[in-house]
Amino acid sequence: MWEKLLEPLSYGFMQNALVIGILIGILCPIVGTYLIVQRMSLLGDVMAHSVLPGLAIAFYLRVNILIGAFVSGIISAFLIAWIRTQTRVKVDAAMALIFSSFFALGVMLITLLRNKLDLDSFLFGDILGATVEDVWRTAIITAIVLALIKLFYRVLLYYTFDPLGAQAIGLPTGFIYLGLMSAITLTIIASMQTVGVVLVVAMLIGPGITAYLLVKQLHHMMLLGAGIGAISSIVGLYISYYSNTPSGPAIVLVSFSLFILALMFSPSQGILTRPEIGSRSNKTLQSLRAIIKNSLRI
Template identity: 35%
Template sequence: MSELYQQLLIPFQYDYMVRAILSTALIGSVCGFLSAFVTLKGWSLMGDALSHAVVPGVAVAYILGLPFAVGAFVAGLMAAGKMAFVKAKSRIREDATIGIVFTTFFAAGLLLISLYPARVDLRTILLGNILGISNPDMIQVLAISVVTLCVLGLKWRDLMLFCFDANQARALGLRTGWLHVLLLSLLAATAVAALQAVGSCLVVAMLVTPGATAYLLTDRFSRMLGLSSLLGLLSSVLGTYASYYLNGSTGGCIVSLQTLLFIGAFFWSPKHGFVHARRMVKQHQIES
């Protein structure tokens, strides 16, 4: 038993694993918390768009020697502004607008990376490299996570009402335009933090899956926030830990674990699961 216990503690003997686990714990909890709002608002596609739109910002930051978080955040806000402008000034549907803008930004990022291949690692941007996270990058992740959690903790009720019914929020005197910008900014900042862990290709999973899973498990939004954060935290830590023994992609392990949790909730949720729904249908047929 003691030998098995020692084997399980091996990952914690390496500094890079400790840094990775601590970083993903922060990123996972923040993504999980924000995921509840993304799910309620129906912004899954927006999360996907921003996670890809930050790529040119990361490329420019690396080329200029700036912190990658600065370039990524600016690019994310620019993409969000472009989407809002095109939607307001044209007849194009929102989904088409999002598709056009985020693919344009993503293409610009790939172009920059191809022009400066020695300075920018495409694999790191697309797939993440949490095991190689440096101390300055950890500080960036910590700062983004703390600020995002503080803002969400202070404004979660207003954001909840805005996500649930923007018209009602406006009627109650809330500044819905400001809340819209705030939520987009938080989404962009969180996508930047998660980029380091799972890369731009999988950021959307961390921003959607925990909230979708929690949505199946409870009908109260306050509980949904707690469950979503907990699911994001646990799946990130356990996925990073498992990647050591599997010798596989850390981001792939994290997102695969989140998907397994979602599948479990989808089938066996006490009130909204597939099995419960089938049981209720059969019971109704018998009573009829």
């Protein structure tokens, strides 16, 4: 048993992958919690695909591709906010438009600029190819984002649950929105190498909604979601190591499996364990007994 657990740790690439996986497993659910509560979970997927034009341009100009990805993600967030506030277009339609347009622009730029950008790694991740530099970069991004969330937690909490009230009392809602979008973009950048942009939304949302089924308060949801995300990363990496399967999808499927367990057996919201299930079954039994008695009398 112990040999099975310790064997992957003897390889440097698995050590790097586990560290990055744990960091991303903690960071994604904490940031994604704000998207879940604001009912904007699709925004994570939009932002994940909107970084592609920035990646293509940065790769062509031979600058750090992470800078290009960050700028592209922030521009897409501004465009969504502008369309939502300046027109009658609903936010879901604006997100769908920006999502498809930016992704198409990125693919077009890669073709026109003749970039040799590894799209497979970008789309599906390559956590096993992570280097020590990647570990440090992910750790720095994680530390910065978590420190800012801790510092502005009360402001973000107020803005998340009552944006109109936050605006009414004079909070800079525009800057809060920009800060939240920056945190999401940085999280996506840190997660690209782990699970890729196609699956990053699953890590942003999956552990968070699993925690949502189990706890009620926002900070408890963040902490439990971070634990679920870290466990999903560790278990997924071990499964991929011993089954010779892709690591990113394995991590996401473990997270989804934990969600299904919570959906079935959550003490307060589980399909099989919620209190009203017992009362319904008792009513059903009483109805059956009444039917049997009436039939015997006849």
